[in-house]
Amino acid sequence: MSIPEQQTAGGPEPILRVKGLVKHFPITKGLLRRQIGAVQAVDGLTFDVLAGETLGVVGESGCGKSTMGRLITRLLEPTGGTVEFQGKDITHLGVAGMRPMRRDVQMIFQDPYSSLNPRHTVGTIVGAPFRLQGIKPEGGVKKEVQRLLGLVGLNPEHYNRYPHEFSGGQRQRIGIARALALNPKLVVADEPVSALDVSIQAQVVNLLDDLQTELGLTYVIIAHDLSVIRHVSDRIAVMYLGKLVELTDRSSLYTRPMHPYTKALLSAVPVPDPGRRTKRERILLKGDVPSPISPPSGCRFHTRCWKATEVCSSQEPPLVALEPGHQVACHHPESVPEPAPATA
């Protein structure tokens, strides 16, 4: 796959460079654990994350977004490709080798009910990064933890409380405080708000926004909710079946989507205004997402694409920049929005 260099002229340096990232989960059978196949969760991702930006990653369930997040935080071992953080190759570092990196790369998890150990107090949870990294903050761990709790909008006095004494939104704030404890440079948030009530989602999203301005963080935010992604992201990557199909900045993605899949996704976003609802055409994709165990040949989207032709099923479209900063992997990109034949 030929990958053109990203258009970052004059922009900030990439903090994270991902090249041809692949993760296959083996499927084994029998006593000898013979490999009979593989789930191709992530199959060749190439992108950069620039310092200070928010990269949003969207896609349907099972498209490999979460796997991608766990690969760049090195919770999973990549099958292929490289991950470079600040110029250092971290692709195959072990637990000990990764430990110093952990200070700079942190993760916020999806489920606030499962991401906090129910047997630990908030103080222990938010203080764990200091203990694990052997860092003694100025003024002691307790004081620092209380500062962090204040930072994310929790009462510092709740230091001795247990997770079950908090609401979902408060728990997610605890998870954010833990992720920020070591003053990281890059924070990967895997569906940070999808387990929360809509009213609380806004609070947490705004908190993430405020913290970014305050602390100069770089975010990779994984979500399936296009409205959330639109709100938080500077650039957006769209994934389909383990591959990037489109990567561009927010405004061009929402105004001029080039990949048919992106177009279909955007057309499915609910419009809160009934008057506008009728004017818009919805693209209904036929069928289900194909199995990542045996993905379709060529372009992975060709089985559901209304523009698919012969070439789509035989040749894989490379991810190329059709405009500066707008990368698309499609044989028949749509530069101008045009009415789609399959409508509801």
Added chain:
Amino acid sequence: MTAPLHDTGAAETAAVDVTAGAPARAIEGRSPWRIAWIRLKRDKLALAGGVVVLLLILVAVFAPLIVDLLGHPPNEFHEEEIDPLFSVPKGSWGGINSDFLLGVEPRNGRDVFSRIVYGARVSLLVAFLAAVVAVVLGTLFGIVAGFFGGWVDTVVSRLMDLLLAFPQLLFIIALVSVVPDSLWGLTGSGVRMGVLIVVIGFFGWPYIGRIVRGQTLSLREREYVEAARSLGAGRGYILLRELLPNLVAPITVYTTLMIPTNVLTEAALSFLGTGVKPPTASWGDMLSRAVDHYEADPLYMIIPGLAIFVTVLAFNLFGDGVRDALDPKGSR
């Protein structure tokens, strides 16, 4: 839609209110253990079981003192209390009088009360220590199998299946007959008790091991384990600091429920003559002696039977209460 909204809103304002209302007092979290304790305190049946368990432990610990005050040495013969013609205790009710609180043994006239008190020692010691052996082995193997998975899990799981399918009673009977008189620096009854503890514990660990393995399998997928790894935690930290605290509750429950089973096993083995060696008092041994005299002296059979029954019932009631109190489903 209004319910969760209200819920979170209330929680968040309440959190602020607490500090406003009581600025002087530090906020203490209610730990899961304290919540379990509060719940256990409400369960009267479990509390009653717990009190009986506590009394039994005190009796076993202070057996010499109690016997000194209220009875006669457990191995002292009192032939003057026995009717020489029928070799049953003189008087009705198995010879109960102010001197012998629970009567005397037929034939030899040993003090039943003292033997019950000393029997509690044997029963509880064997039951507790066997449970400790089972818990240590079960937790170790279970957590390793669940956490590492793969072939380790396969090997440990098949080993557990094997042990669970093993005819343990027959094995113990066969084993006891070949155990030498002195072993591990112990002699006489000590050897037998040591063997009982090791063997009962060894056959008991798969029960704990399975529970721990299953729990570990589900716990290791929780996001807090990933969170710990994303902070640079190694396997040791994850096992000891993240997983083990969450396993203590199920382990506690199955330990309290395992003890009565061990009491019963010890009694059964003593009844069959493969438990502790004779002059040492044991409830199972008393029962087996009572078989010869149950028509003339039924009380001699009823008393050790009751002792076993009360012990097992008390532990079971207490164990059930502990389980209900620690049940994560009622976590509030």
